Structure formats: structure tokens, C-alpha cells
Amino acid sequence: MTAESYPLHWPPGWPRLAWGQRGKSRFNGQTFNQIKELQRELRLLGAGNVVISSNVPVRQDGLPYADAAKRRYDDPGVAVYFTLTGKPLAMARDRYWTPWENMRSLVLAIEAIRSIERHGGSTMMERAFSGFTALPAPKSCWEILGLSPGATAQAIEAQFRAKAKTTHPDLGGSDAAMAELIAARNDALKGAK
Secondary structure (H helix, E strand, O other): OOOOOOOOOOOOOOOOOOHHHOEOOOOOOOOOHHHHHHHHHHHHHOOEEEEEEEOOOEOOOOOEOHHHHHOOOOOOOEEEEEEEOOEEEEEEEOOEOOHHHHHHHHHHHHHHHHHHHHOOOHHHHHHHHHOOEOOOOOOOHHHHHOOOOOOOHHHHHHHHHHHHHHHOHHHOOOHHHHHHHHHHHHHHHHOOO
16 A cells, blocks of 8 residues: 555545535544544554545644644545555545544544444444455556557547457456446547547
8 A cells, every 4th residue: 555644645446525515514623633633543443554645744743734724725635544454444535624624524433433343343343444445546448448548539449349359248258347348438439539
């Protein structure tokens, strides 16, 4: 798992919100305490290799600079990467207008998941965290087709037909592989010359 604390490294597969979809939270608390609270919850969870990633510049000790709370962030998202029982996991939040509110949201989510374990539900907790597995970046349509970005519509169609001969379910492929190929063709045609 390769993640940096600054700038924000958003986990693949996690949806993003537009600025207009974000809002103000009802959370109270001091700005800089959220980083320490998030680190504390992860420590209590038993997480290792923790990286809190955001667009908040941090000092060498991992805490933000003094003026960080006064800044306006175009992208206030926060992602946290960690390992738990040897598995790389990631959680992310960008629902609120500030990184501090998004960190607070992650603190509360991890605290709630930890409470499952405290009340005898370690199997439930493991299942809950299985959805947070850090996934590899999805393949681009160009990678799936085996073409360079910006190929012509004719080249895209020709490559699609050639690959369909091995991916079509009737010809030894699978439904999933064919669906991926069709989606790649459609995406590539949107940007074709």
C-alpha cells in the first residue's frame, strides 16, 4: 500500500462528492485534536502502518502547521490507510467542508466499528472491515483494449472485435470479461478522434 500524508491520496474505488454535495457537520471539537483522535482510535483498534492522507500540509511530527485551520481547502477529503491483521485497508471521507470535519467522521466510524468487537462481535468486525480492503487501481479502457489513449474510432472497433474473439463467453471467454471489454470500448469511443 503506497500512500502519502500530503497531498491527498484518495483510495481507488471510493466515490467522490462534488463541492455542492458537501455540507457543514454538527461536530464540535478542536481542529488539531482530530488527528490525534484518529490516531488514538486506530491504535485502540490495533491498526499498524497508519497513514492519514489529506491536503493539509504537515510538519515532520505529522501535525499540521499552525495556520492550517484557517485555510480553505478546495478538496477537504481525508483518507486513512492502515493494516489490520496483516491486511491493507483504507477508509475515506469527503462529506464535509473541512478536513477536520471529515477526520471527525472517520473517528466516529472507527469508534463504532470498534464497539462491535467490544461487544463480542469479532467476526462481525472482520466482515465489516472486509469492505475497506485497499483495492488496486482499476484498469483504464486503453489498458483493457491494448491501445494508446486517443486512438481513432476505427482502431478502437477493430481492437474490440479482435479481443472479443477470445473474451466472448461463446468462444471460451466469460460474461465478466466481455462486459469489461464492452465498457472499455464504450469509454474509449467517447474520447475517440
